[in-house]
Amino acid sequence: MISLVFLLAFTTITGEASLAPADQIFQYIDAHQHEYVQRLREWVAIESDSSNLLKRQDLIEMIHLAEERIKYLGGTVELAELGVQELHNGTTPRLPPVILAELKKDPKKHTVCFYGHLDVQPARLEDGWASEPYNLTEKDGSLYGRGTSDDKGQILAVLNAVEALQQYELPVNVKFLLEAMEEVGSPGLLKLVEERNSTFFSDVDYIVITDSSWISNKPSITYGTRGNSYFLIEVECAKKDLHSGTFGGIVPEATSDLIYLLSTLVDSSGHILIPGIYDAVAPLTEKEKKLYEKIEWDFKKLKDTFGIRNFTYSTKEELLMRKSRYPSLSIHGIEGAFSAPGTKTVIPARVIGKFSIRLVPHMDRSVVKKQVMDHLNKKFAERNSPNHMEITNVQASKPWLSDTDEPLYLAGRKAIEKVFHTEADLTRIGGTIPIVSHFQDVTGKSIMLLGIGGPDDAPHGQNEKINRYNFIEGTKLYAAFLQELAST
Ligand SMILES: *[C@@H]1O[C@H](CO)[C@@H](O)[C@H](O)[C@H]1NC(C)=O
Ligand SMILES: *[C@@H]1O[C@H](CO)[C@@H](O)[C@H](O)[C@H]1NC(C)=O
Ligand SMILES: *[C@@H]1O[C@H](CO)[C@@H](O)[C@H](O)[C@H]1NC(C)=O
Ligand SMILES: *[C@@H]1O[C@H](CO)[C@@H](O)[C@H](O)[C@H]1NC(C)=O
Ligand SMILES: [Zn+2]
Numbered sequence: 001m002i003s004l005v006f007l008l009a010f011t012t013i014t015g016e017a018s019l020a021p022a023d024q025i026f027q028y029i030d031a032h033q034h035e036y037v038q039r040l041r042e043w044v045a046i047e048s049d050s051s052n053l054l055k056r057q058d059l060i061e062m063i064h065l066a067e068e069r070i071k072y073l074g075g076t077v078e079l080a081e082l083g084v085q086e087l088h089n090g091t092t093p094r095l096p097p098v099i100l101a102e103l104k105k106d107p108k109k110h111t112v113c114f115y116g117h118l119d120v121q122p123a124r125l126e127d128g129w130a131s132e133p134y135n136l137t138e139k140d141g142s143l144y145g146r147g148t149s150d151d152k153g154q155i156l157a158v159l160n161a162v163e164a165l166q167q168y169e170l171p172v173n174v175k176f177l178l179e180a181m182e183e184v185g186s187p188g189l190l191k192l193v194e195e196r197n198s199t200f201f202s203d204v205d206y207i208v209i210t211d212s213s214w215i216s217n218k219p220s221i222t223y224g225t226r227g228n229s230y231f232l233i234e235v236e237c238a239k240k241d242l243h244s245g246t247f248g249g250i251v252p253e254a255t256s257d258l259i260y261l262l263s264t265l266v267d268s269s270g271h272i273l274i275p276g277i278y279d280a281v282a283p284l285t286e287k288e289k290k291l292y293e294k295i296e297w298d299f300k301k302l303k304d305t306f307g308i309r310n311f312t313y314s315t316k317e318e319l320l321m322r323k324s325r326y327p328s329l330s331i332h333g334i335e336g337a338f339s340a341p342g343t344k345t346v347i348p349a350r351v352i353g354k355f356s357i358r359l360v361p362h363m364d365r366s367v368v369k370k371q372v373m374d375h376l377n378k379k380f381a382e383r384n385s386p387n388h389m390e391i392t393n394v395q396a397s398k399p400w401l402s403d404t405d406e407p408l409y410l411a412g413r414k415a416i417e418k419v420f421h422t423e424a425d426l427t428r429i430g431g432t433i434p435i436v437s438h439f440q441d442v443t444g445k446s447i448m449l450l451g452i453g454g455p456d457d458a459p460h461g462q463n464e465k466i467n468r469y470n471f472i473e474g475t476k477l478y479a480a481f482l483q484e485l486a487s488t
Contacts (some may be wrong), residue, residue: 021168022418022483026476028164030089032474034440036160036285037143039069040471043118046143048285050119050184056264057181059096062118064468066099066178069159073166075103075176080196082188085181095188099178103162103443104170110485111173112206115435116155118183120147121460128462142465149466151182154210154452157471161478171486175204182211182435186330190438202441206408206485209436210478213453215427216296219416219477221376221409224428226324227359227399229368233261234352235375236388242347251347255337257385258353265355266329270312270322272357274329274375281326288325291404292317295425324428327363331355358430365396399426400437400447407488408446415480419473 029036048062049055068078079097086092123133123146131137136145147153155178162174172390177200179189193201214220237254266272302309313319322328335352337342353398357368373391380389401408404426429449439447452474458464 007312011027022480025164025479025483026166026419029160029168029472029475029479032079032164033468034157036471037136037138039160040143040148040153040156042143043156044136044147045134047121048147048180049122049132050181051122053091053093056093056096057173058121063096063099063178063180065120066155067101068099069156070099070103070176073103073159073163075101075174077101077243080192082181082192085187088158096180098180098189099176100196101176101178103174103176105173107203108204109172110488111175111203112208112482112485113175113177113201113204114155114158114208114210115177115439116151116158116210117179117186117399118152118155119180119183119310120150120152123462123464130463133464138468141469142467143471144463144465146242146464147330148471149213149453149457149464151211153466153471154474157452157475158210158478160475161395161482164479165482166473171483173203175200176484186435189228189435190442191439193442197442201445204219204443204445206445207439207445207451208408209433209447210438210451211433212429212449213457213459214425214451214453214455216298216425216455218296218422219413219420219452220295220425220426220427221404221416222427222451223403223404223409224324224361225433225449226327226428227363227365227397227437228356228432229359229365229372229396230354230356231372232352232354232394233258234350234388234390234392235261236350238349238384239345241349244345247347249340252385252387253347254351254387255348257333257380257383257387257389258351260383261379261389262331262353262355262374265331267479272327272329274371276371277327277357277363277368280367281375282361284321284325289317293295295320295427320427323430325350325360327360328358328430329355330358333419358432359396359399361399361401363399365398369393369396397432397434398437398441400433400440402447405447406448409483411484411488412448412450412481415477418474418480418484443445450477450481 047055047058048060050059070077078100080100081097084092085095125132131144133146136143179186181187210221235254235258237251264273291386297316297406299316313322332354336348337351338346376391413424452470454467454470457466
């Protein structure tokens, strides 16, 4: 038995010609790890912080660096201009261009388009980083640096996978849509997708978003996101702030009205109290229920990490469903209310309460808006207040859900099994990625989120990192995925 194993291992090392191509590609990737990390170091070194107007040149530099890499791989790159950004104060800085790239064009092969972003969240050593955020630092198997996980490392992994496959044959046509303004809401991008639907996207079969992370150390594929509908409730009781010594007791106060209204929205178990809000939620199927049982998720650790007193439910399955397949309502803040330390005795004249509802299939944004308005108007009328109350629905993005049995998903699942020797966790995320539902609506293509970030990468926080393991095995995952996709 032992000698047989030995013999097989020996053949693997010496008998290159008899190896399956996937193994050769994986070996190539392992052998080029150092270069991949070096590239990531170069990318991380560019402070492409899209929230800082002073860094616009860095965004452009980052775009050019990615352009160079794609061209090196033999791709063609168009830098699509998006025009200017409209800031609140009237300034209109130029937006960085978007990369629309294409590698190889064989009409007989499928075409997959990868979307990712090259900009990052702000980061400074003083924020509590253990090492310079823009100087890639490896420690205990993790590569620390802003953008390592979100999202430079993930894009590079795809590009490195393409390079490894090119040593043999690129099994599908690959396109890239890479932007540098994702962290500030992708201004101009949606319009570009619409404009290019009948050109750049016309021959695209699949869209893969490489900007997501696993919820455990087990690889996962994301097939759904929640939408979000954001509301403001404004209550005004006077034209000027009042003193409680002079006016307390003779004025029905705006803040009391607002807090009363906010208190009618959700109960202590997270159940939304707005009539009809759950009516459209898709019923839970047996098949879907089974998915939650399989998912690995350490919610107890999450509870400890954030010092959460208690969750609303006690089982993993119920908590996963509550945070991804059911709606939730969160109260975010009150503008105009006294919030500084100390004991000021003001009666605010005008306050604005802010809350949002995470939407799930098949909740309709306009129906939700009406339900919220009707509920709050009724409650306010019951209170019999003379104050002015106004509700605004400031923004609403749709939920997105895909079918995990589509060919794109089957290819992703097979690739995960090949590289990690485990079944993929199929997850839905509770957050909102507006570009996903927009891609879906405009292009009508099959879309999947296949990311390689780990559960504790701290994408927007201090000490962001990606594990070397995720980066390298993730590169293999993308390579295996492209091969699997060729046979769909
Ligand atoms: C406008 O706002 C931006 C972003 O907050 C700021 O960087 C810029 O200096 C402002 N411009 C002017 C003219 O105030
Ligand atoms: C990055 O960090 C390493 C190790 O601390 C240091 O030697 C190097 O000079 C730093 N590079 C830059 C560009 O700051
Ligand atoms: C985008 O193009 C596809 C064909 O590739 C078409 O089916 C779809 O209707 C188009 N979308 C819009 C919004 O025109
Ligand atoms: C925490 O919440 C769960 C689910 O609601 C409940 O069963 C449990 O008793 C709670 N534990 C404590 C300590 O409050
Ligand atoms: Zn991201």
